Amino acid sequence: MRATRGFYEIAAADPGRVAVVTDTAAAVTYGELHERANQVSHGLLARGTRPGDAVVTVLPNGVDAITMMLATYQIGAYHVPVNWHYTAEEVGYIVADCAARTVVGAERYGHAPPGGFVETRALAEGRPATPPEGRRAGSMMLYTSGTTGRPKGVRRRLIELSPEDLYPILTRKSWRHFGLPPDGVHLLLSQLYHSAPYGQAMMALQFGHAVVVTERFDAGETLELVERYGVTNAFMVPTMFHRLLALPTSIRTKHDLSSLTHLYHGAAPCPPATKQAMIEWLGPVLWEYYGSTEAAVATMVSSAEWLERPGTVGRAIDGLEFTIVGDDGAALPPGEPGMVYIGGINRFEYHRDPSKTAAAMRGPLYTPGDIGYLDEDGYLFLCDRRTDLIISGGVNVYPAEIEAVLQEHPSVADVAVIGVPDPEWGQRVVALVQPAAGAIPGADLTGELLAHCASRLARLKHPRVIEYRDRLPRTPTGKLSRSNLRKTYLPL
Known part of the structure; x- marks a missing residue:
């Protein structure tokens, strides 16, 4: 007897299991x-x-949002x-760009686009709780803005398989690398x-x-x-790590965290000192991955592995490979930084933007726009994004490296490093610092x-200017928008 294949079969075999x-x-x-997903x-x-x-859905985290994930996934949407x-206006742009058939939301949560929302409850009302006919797997299509311009939808080719038949493919290609057992509790x-x-x-x-x-x-609530x-x-x-580590020792040691076996992180660079501190606190439960929406x-x-090679984001998972490309278009040897290209990814396109799709590709290889290098064993180390690179006196300076050093200081709650025009050096390094509680800027x-x-960075990487901010803008995934910071800083 074969094992169950994913949510829908588990729900039929063990309907009383807690889901959300x-x-x-x-x-x-x-x-x-x-049943809710079927009705929707x-x-x-x-x-x-x-x-x-x-x-399109415009919903906060909750049962409705998860229901929409599962409902769309079994009708090929x-x-x-x-x-x-x-x-x-922002919601309306995405609705128009993707030609959404339906927009699901609630007035109390989001700003309705022209045409308004339909609520999840209204979609489900009076509908059968049995699975729909002709089920086939859908996909998420997330809008990403990158560094400039309007956001574009990342659209993958749909496969004419049911969710159950797609499950072993996803497990073989990606999910098995997470090492999770068939039972557990996930914290969103x-x-x-x-x-x-x-x-x-x-x-x-x-x-x-x-x-x-x-x-x-909320750091305390999370524990x-x-x-x-x-x-x-x-x-x-990483910003969540920073907030957890800032909790008083009495709070950090108050709770039993021994159930935690896999704490994944990604989406933004993690300062080595921060990750080291998390491992010392929680044990070897941290797992890092690198990737992108695309x-x-x-x-x-x-x-x-990370403790043996501090700073690495890992090796390519099975079926993928990395190539580091220099400014002349040639592949670079281990240890030399260049543009990171990934081979073997699933095909995608930026919806309605073939030129952006083409710009991200080099034949079958895709670049997220990051600069990095490989060591002799194929472990990838990231330097920064190409768009954030600072060139000062003809030398490449990576903001993420400087930020990681500054974040090690106990008086720094958050920091962003940007390059601003300089008549002599081309660009000068500016650090915008959010002081930690109790630290006095000045x-x-x-x-x-x-x-x-001084003992951690070459002199040319030291900030020429350090300014203080009450708070730095970060997305919920911890990413800084240095382009916006540059725009707000330069008029000063």
């Missing part, structure tokens, strides 16, 4: 979630949704989750309109895990939830930070 837990409602079982699938089909059509903080800490949280929550449900849902990250529900796995970003997961590295702190850099 929130603080705002009673736990939802796999059977109940399956029928509701979408009744509104004319067909395989390959887009369905492209699910387009949109940030519910967006304005009506980031918004589902981002690729990593979306992918991890979907994978957890396909493995039969319970998903504990939060609407926003309490791990203990209360026996959380086994979660995805975080490439999905491209590497995986365990705590043990000349004394600036002196401390520069002294801190």
